[in-house]
Amino acid sequence: MPQGTSYKPRRQGAYTHGQTAAASLFLLPNLVLVGLFLLVPLVLAFVISTQKLGSLGSPQYIGIDNFITLFRDTIFWETVWNTAVFTIFTVPVGMVIGLGVALLLNSVLPGRTLYRSIIFLPLVISGVATGVLGSWMFDQYNGFFNKFLHAIGITGPAWQSDGKWAMISLILVTLWQRVGFDMLIYLAGLQGISPDLLEAAKIDGSSAWQRLRHVTVPLLGPSTFFLLIMNIIYSFQVFDTVWALTRGGPDFSTTTVVTYAYREAFDDHGPQQLGYGAAVGVFIYLITLAITVIQWRFSRTRDEAG
Amino acid sequence: MAIFTPAYTPGVRNVRRRARGRFFGLRLSLAIVITLVMVFPLYWMIMTAVSPRVDLYQSGLHLWPSHWTWDNFTLPIKQFPVWQWFRNSAVITIAVTVITVIANLLAGYAFAKLRFRGRNALFLLLLSTMMIPVQAIMVPQFRLSIDLGLFGNLWAVILPESATVFGIFLARQFFLAVPDELIEAARSDGAGQLRIFVSIVLPLCKPLIAVLTLLTMLSEWNAFAWPLVVLFGNDQLFTLPIGMVTDLQGQYTSNYGALMAMNLLMIAPMVILFVAFQRFFVQGLARSGLK
Numbered sequence: 157m158p159q160g161t162s163y164k165p166r167r168q169g170a171y172t173h174g175q176t177a178a179a180s181l182f183l184l185p186n187l188v189l190v191g192l193f194l195l196v197p198l199v200l201a202f203v204i205s206t207q208k209l210g211s212l213g214s215p216q217y218i219g220i221d222n223f224i225t226l227f228r229d230t231i232f233w234e235t236v237w238n239t240a241v242f243t244i245f246t247v248p249v250g251m252v253i254g255l256g257v258a259l260l261l262n263s264v265l266p267g268r269t270l271y272r273s274i275i276f277l278p279l280v281i282s283g284v285a286t287g288v289l290g291s292w293m294f295d296q297y298n299g300f301f302n303k304f305l306h307a308i309g310i311t312g313p314a315w316q317s318d319g320k321w322a323m324i325s326l327i328l329v330t331l332w333q334r335v336g337f338d339m340l341i342y343l344a345g346l347q348g349i350s351p352d353l354l355e356a357a358k359i360d361g362s363s364a365w366q367r368l369r370h371v372t373v374p375l376l377g378p379s380t381f382f383l384l385i386m387n388i389i390y391s392f393q394v395f396d397t398v399w400a401l402t403r404g405g406p407d408f409s410t411t412t413v414v415t416y417a418y419r420e421a422f423d424d425h426g427p428q429q430l431g432y433g434a435a436v437g438v439f440i441y442l443i444t445l446a447i448t449v450i451q452w453r454f455s456r457t458r459d460e461a462g
Numbered sequence: 463m464a465i466f467t468p469a470y471t472p473g474v475r476n477v478r479r480r481a482r483g484r485f486f487g488l489r490l491s492l493a494i495v496i497t498l499v500m501v502f503p504l505y506w507m508i509m510t511a512v513s514p515r516v517d518l519y520q521s522g523l524h525l526w527p528s529h530w531t532w533d534n535f536t537l538p539i540k541q542f543p544v545w546q547w548f549r550n551s552a553v554i555t556i557a558v559t560v561i562t563v564i565a566n567l568l569a570g571y572a573f574a575k576l577r578f579r580g581r582n583a584l585f586l587l588l589l590s591t592m593m594i595p596v597q598a599i600m601v602p603q604f605r606l607s608i609d610l611g612l613f614g615n616l617w618a619v620i621l622p623e624s625a626t627v628f629g630i631f632l633a634r635q636f637f638l639a640v641p642d643e644l645i646e647a648a649r650s651d652g653a654g655q656l657r658i659f660v661s662i663v664l665p666l667c668k669p670l671i672a673v674l675t676l677l678t679m680l681s682e683w684n685a686f687a688w689p690l691v692v693l694f695g696n697d698q699l700f701t702l703p704i705g706m707v708t709d710l711q712g713q714y715t716s717n718y719g720a721l722m723a724m725n726l727l728m729i730a731p732m733v734i735l736f737v738a739f740q741r742f743f744v745q746g747l748a749r750s751g752l753k
């Protein structure tokens with residue numbers, strides 16, 4: 157600590173030294189936690205993925221056998237497909253709805269802050285609670301949706317025993333939960349657009365649609381990019397909603413990759429195929445890393461500007 | 463659809479009417495319909511939670527309980543250690559919040575205001591850990607928690623869940639706005655770095671502390687994947703979400719009244735926090751993209 161050294165503005169070196177000592181103390185708690193519980197496990201994940209490790213017995217080195225098994229595992233590819241379908245249907249659809257709602261609630265309306273709060277509310281409700289609620293509303297015998305469809309003369313689909321419909325129910329539940337986030341980010345983005353610009357476009361004789369298409373949407377670019385990355389990562393990593401809503405079923409039809417990693421490595425009874433689960437984990441990490449690198453390449457200015 | 467409507471147009475007689483813009487009625491009805499669609503599932507949850515069981519299995523839609531009942535709350539509370547789960551959730555949430563907020567504030571300050579070698583490299587290293595999902599590292603983390611003797615008590619959840627860096631970035635941005643002159647003036651008075659941080663910088667950063675505290679509480683109260691991995695088998699250690707999927711969903715496969723009642727119990731603390739501190743939640747989520 158620079159207790160004795162008086163501050164000298166011109167001599168950078170002297171106080172940089174004192175600051176290095178202080179900085180290490182300031183960083184210590186976070187570095188210990190992250191090092192021990194994130195970085196060490198990350199390295200060990202690669203190690204364990206090369207082992208044959210059932211429950212908690214002794215590990216046996218098998219090289220890349222787990223990965224060979226993984227790439228031949230048709231269920232694994234099914235879960236990759238499920239994750240892709242889930243992501244493609246939740247991310248763009250959620251963002252379009254979020255943008256629409258943000259535009260609507262950015263205009264002058266009585267009670268708009270109340271509408272915003274209510275649309276935002278599902279975001280503070282856990283994925284588990286959302287999934288349990290969804291499992292009730294989509295119950296194929298007594299749930300709200302099928303009773304409602306029955307009341308208007310339609311036989312509702314088998315939300316729980318038909319894999320395709322189970323995936324649709326998962327997507328709808330996720331949209332309900334996530335659309336408030338898209339709205340929030342777009343509302344913040346809309347706040348940053350100068351009204352003069354839109355007014356000028358209006359005076360030039362452009363229609364409302366043209367102004368949206370050529371002025372508002374391009375100016376919302378940074379919000380769109382941020383949402384795209386955040387939502388892809390979220391959809392790629394979704395687990396709690398899936399587990400509470402369908403347990404990944406029927407069979408594997410709503411099992412995403414992260415859900416598969418859990419199903420292989422653990423289940424309600426504790427550890428199962430730990431080595432193989434770690435290999436799925438390594439795959440998940442590499443995909444996450446790829447998304448993060450893309451984010452950095454395209455938005456390097458974001459943090460530096462901060 | 464009018465994107466921008468001028469709040470005041472000079473020289474127009476009916477200013478109020480003009481300010482509403484085009485398609486006012488259409489926009490208002492659309493906003494109300496969307497809001498009702500969003501709030502309906504919550505209504506359905508509350509309605510189910512206070513309805514007698516026979517209501518749920520009648521044919522036809524019933525939008526209102528035939529009579530109110532608390533049975534859906536008392537049954538699971540009698541059959542499972544629900545209050546113990548509530549307490550575990552609270553203990554974990556408070557402990558993780560205290561540890562995370564302190565660690566992130568300290569680190570965020572170091573990155574914003576202290577000059578040291580390797581600052582950028584270290585910052586990038588921490589940034590790169592931000593997106594690692596639990597499922598990528600749960601196997602080694604599980605073995606580690608056994609080796610460290612954490613397994614079988616709540617620390618097995620608390621310590622790994624406290625290893626987060628989200629708050630560092632939020633904190634750093636906030637601290638960057640604190641004027642250097644203030645810190646240098648205190649230093650020339652002979653104050654140490656920790657003292658400057660605690661007695662000069664932190665009092666200026668109450669909104670930051672509020673945002674970090676609320677967001678950490680939110681994500682911990684709702685934490686699921688890691689607690690599910692590490693708390694299996696001992697229902698005295700469960701948190702509410704783990705008790706919900708492990709015990710309640712197994713027991714009440716068709717008693718949705720009980721599930722909805724326990725769902726309400728589970729979401730109530732965060733909904734109350736949200737209503738009370740909405741401004742901070744909105745600010746924090748807008749900046750960090752947490753969740």
